[in-house]
Amino acid sequence: MMRALHRWSGLLAALLLVVLSLSGAALSLFPAAERLTSPQATATLSVANLAARIEALHPQVEQIRRSPSGRITAYWFENGAPQAAIIDPATGQGISAADPNPFERWLINLHRSLFLDDGGRIVMAAGAAAMLVLALSGAGLVARRAGGWRRWFAPLRGPLAGRLHVEIARVAVAGLLLSSATALWMTASTFDLLPDGPTSPAFLNDASGQTGASVAAMDRLKQTPVAELRSLSFPDPGDAADILSLKTDRGTGYLDQGTGAVLAWSDLTGWQRVSETIYMLHTGQGAATLGLVLGFMALGVPAMAGTGLALWLAGRRGRPRIRGNVAAGHAETILLVGSEGGSSWGFAATLHAALSGAGQTVHAAPMSAFDPARYRQARRVLILAATYGDGDAPASAGGFLDRLQTLSVAPSAPLAVLGFGDRGFAAYCAFAQAVTETAAARGWRQLIPFDTVDRQSPQDFARWGRSLGVAIGIDLVLAHQPVPPAALPLMLLSRRDYGADVQAPTAILRFALPEIALWRRLAGHGFGRFRAGDLLGILPQGASVPRFYSLASGRRDGFIEIVVKKHPGGLCSSQLFGLEPGDTVSAFLRRNPGFHPGRGRAPLILIGAGTGIGPLAGFVRANRRQRPIHLFFGMRHPGSDFLYDAELTGWQREGRLRHLATACSRGRMPRYVQDALREEAAEITRLVARGARVMVCGGRDMAAGVSAALTDILAPAGLTPALLKAQGRYVEDVY
Template identity: 60%
Template sequence: MLRQVHRWPGLLAATLILALALSGAVLSLFPATERLSAPTSVTGQTVGDLAAKVLAAHPGVEQIRRSPSGKITAYWFDADVAGAAVVDPATGLDVASADKGAVQRWLTDFHRSLLLGDAGRYATAAGALALLVLALSGALLVARRQGGWGRWFAAIRGPWTGRWHAELARVAVVGLGLSALTALWMAAATFDVLPVDEANPAMPSAVSGEVGMSPAAMIALQETPVADLRDLTFPYAGDAEDVFTLSTGAGTGFVDQGTGKMLVWQSPGPWTVLGEWIYLLHTGDGAALWGLILGLAALTVPVLSVTGGLIWWRNRQSRPRLAGMVAAPVAETVILVGSEGGSTWGFAAALARAVQGHGQGVHLAPLSTFAPLAYKHAKRIVIMTATWGDGDAPTSAKGALERLATAGPLAGVPLVVLGFGDRSFPAFCAYAEALEATAKAAGWTMPLPLDRIDRQSPQAFARWSRTFGEGIGLALDITHQPLPPQSTALRLVSRMDYGESVQAPTAILRFAVPKVDLWHRLTGRGFGRFRAGDLLGIVPEGDTVARLYSLASGEADGFIEIVVRKHPGGLCSGQLLTLQPGDAVQGFLRPNPGFQPDRSPAPLILIGAGTGIGPLAGFLRANRGHRPMHLWFGARHPQADYLYADDLATWQVDSRLTGLHTAFSRTGRRHYVQDALREDAEAIRRLMVDGARVMVCGGREMAQGVRDAMTEILLPLGLSPAALKAGGRYAEDTY
């Protein structure tokens, strides 16, 4: 629901919000330029002195105004001809025209009313309301994505569109929200919706009737600094009963033109004071730096529009279209999907169509939209979800676990959870397991135990569908064959072979980056943008299930590199290790935001064994800023499978690698990487005190051994791998 609240104002009012934001950004420059160009004020000058100088230069002066920037403008009549000019406070003489430039006048009118009068003012108010909804809902989404308000400024990970959208949003949301709120206030004031205070005090009943006193001699004007002046209106020439009207930030009063004394004074009411603050906050007039900050916030709107539009388009394209889908409140079967790569959506759509075939109303939606109170006619809720990383929620399931834990179960509505994953990974269906456990704890009725679909198996899904159909009284036997992911031909340019002598054939394979068109470069799709640690998917011949390999290179390196070890009976690894330079294989990219170095200057502890050095080598290769990086690497024998040995030596020389620690298990010492960690416990503890982050890549058994060693090492510091992982300082990429 929150995503929809955020999405639709942005989509429907995008052009209007863009027009208001860009015109507002340009207008934010004028207070700063006006302040820079305004004549220098005279230190300690009084209103009486200023008025006397202007009166000498323009005997027919009617009013003097001082803008928040310090610019002083005089207005007069000379032989019934009106005149106005910016004046020098030191002399009272004209220095510039009082008229705003044509561009500024046009932009101001456009920003306020789109050049359409009252109808335009209503439209801009609607745009401001849409922007306010976007700002508030966006702030809630960022907080939810970050895991709470306390982690507002924590590192953001994910595909570049979502990451940049959130990065900009969390910086600009305060300025954009405040601009929208103050715009709505000013619109309400324009249409007389808000209460108002009495503008001026009551005219005094008795005046001296005298005329001719110089403003420089008037006590009330001499006691008022020019810095406090808003405006001074002169009495009508020849009218002894008229008075000076003095307005400052502290209020408005009438000054007797014959005695120079203040006759009556009125401080501004609360609505006036509040309105003045609203005006300053919206325009920056009188606070030039704040105006520029607002302008910068407004300039984020075009970027947020583009990234937000790309996020919406990607999400829309990743979901299969379901003909005849009904809205959530009237659906009998609600199917909620948690997916990262999109394959789970295909299974969900197949289930939805099969249930529709029995005359049931079905609603298919991302798991992140989970909202039980909306499912008013539901007879069942089905959650079909993959797992991301080390048991985390996939992209389309963000926040669902927390809402499931807090939302009360629906009476008489069963909940079914089906997990998707790869049994070779340690966190196989871990997120689905967490959902099931949470649902049981919350009191949901769960007629079927959690089932798991390994490697998108059509047979396993068909078996589950029959069981599910029997439970709801429908004959279901669904066959769904996942489509292979869209891939690109990758040409091998070089290979380096290792490990034959220790019966572990391994190769560093380097592929050429395929040609990428401008659209894919701009959107980051396909091979348009990638980093070390992202995943290269390879679909082997004779299979539809991709194998994923961590990248040892980034886009800036100009090549695609992976490290592959041949597994006994391994279909994909066997095919890859038969490739020779010039051969090609089909591959695709998948972001891996959970295993990327953050951007802090804190030390980085890299731990890997065997082919797990691949992404770690990529991080070192990209470390051109010389962040302290320390590598603990385990292999079998230094003469057989010491991967990247020459590169590691080079990176030490040019300070990309700060410290190198190795362990070899097929030498006389039989040393493993966790043994090396224990030997360097004191050095590791010092790094952790300095805020180091730990990144581990390799086999599951190695990762568990490292976890045990790090638990022992960190115990004196009161830390643990689990606590560090919760704080974003311990990441694993295991297989």
């Protein structure tokens, strides 16, 4: 509900909110400019002294006004014509014309009413209400994604547009809440919907009928500092019944023009004080710095509108439309989906359609929307959960485990969890497994045992579906056809072959960058922006599931490069090994932000073996700022499969690679990469103590050996790979 409210409020009011925010941001500059350019009265200057100085120069002065910024303006008649000027309070002389800024007035009319008077004010009030709804719902969604309010600034993952949208919201949401709420208050006040109008004071004494008293001698004016003045209106000297009107930050008073006596005084009401505070907060008048801060936050609205639209469009493309989705409170089956790239939603759509066709009422939603209180008629809860990185929650499952752990009572409807992953990765379905274990610890009854789907296998999914059907008493057939991702043809530029002498055929394949639209390059979509460590997906002929290879290059390198080992019977690797320069292969890009070196100057310890050198070589190639990099590389034989031999030598000479250590597993004295690590234990401990980041890429057995070696190496320093992982300083890309 919250997500839908946020989405549609933003889409429907986007253009209006952009106009509101941009005009408001521009208007926030004027109070600050006025404050900087206006002479300020001294703390000891009284209204009596100021009025006397101005009256001496302009005997026919009618009014003196002081704006919240401190600017003083005087109005008078000269030769029968009205005059106005900005006044220097030190001398009473005019220093510049008081003509209103036409651009500022234009912006004010645009911001308040779109030049449409009262009807426009109502439209802009609707925009402010939409902004308030967006800010409140957005804050709730950010907290949900981060895993709770206490983790408001927790690190984010996922597509660039999504991360930008949330990062901007984290900073701007407080200002948008304040601006929208105060705008609604001011609109209500404009239409007399609030009891905040001024009150007319009752005269306590009649006027004396005298005239000609000097304003410099009036006690009340002498006791009032200019810093509290709002306006002073002078009487008509020809009308003995006329009086002086004094307005200050404290209230409104009326003074006898002949004696200076206070005839009546009215303090500001509570409503008036609240309204004036709200006016100050909204406009920045009297609080220029706050106005600039709110104006800066308002600039986040166009950025969030753009990223929000990009997210919505990407979501529509990536998530299949689930027809007949029943409301959560009326569904027999609750289907929750944890997905990072969107593929799990395809399986969810297939399951939803099959259950609905069997007469079940089904509600599908992301795992981040988990709310057992809404599942009033649920007879079962099904979870389809992918895993991100090293066992983390995917993007649409943020906060799920935290909410599950805080439940006082487990849901009565039984649970079935299905994990999605790739057995080639060490953390295969680790998040789904964690969900199952946490649910069991909370006493949540299982409908069927935990199961997994390997590499989006339709067969695994169908097998799980049969078990689910038996458990709920229906004949459930899940015939899922994965939607192939949009791919582009890549032309092979060159290939270098290794490993034939050691029966491990390996090749470095370099492809040309595909032609993509300019807007995709600017937005960084697909091949418009990528880095070493991201993944190249290739869908081999005759297969329904893509294979992924870590990139050894970035967009700035001007080519796409991967390292491939030929596996006996391997469908994809065999097809890749059959390519010759000029041939093409269909491929797509998938971000892998969990395996990037990150920014900074802290040392990097790169550890890899075999084809695992691919992304590590890409990191070194991109190290133009000469960050200290120490590479440990394992191979079979230097004469056969020393991948990137010439490049590594050149990168050392250029300063991109600080140190290279190799280990060969074939020959008279076989050594593995973990042996090379142990030989340099002291240096590794020193680097880690200096904040080094460890990155491991290669096979699972190699990664396990590296972890064991580093456990022994770092133990004397009180460090472990697990601790470094928790700090984000130990990452793996294993297969």
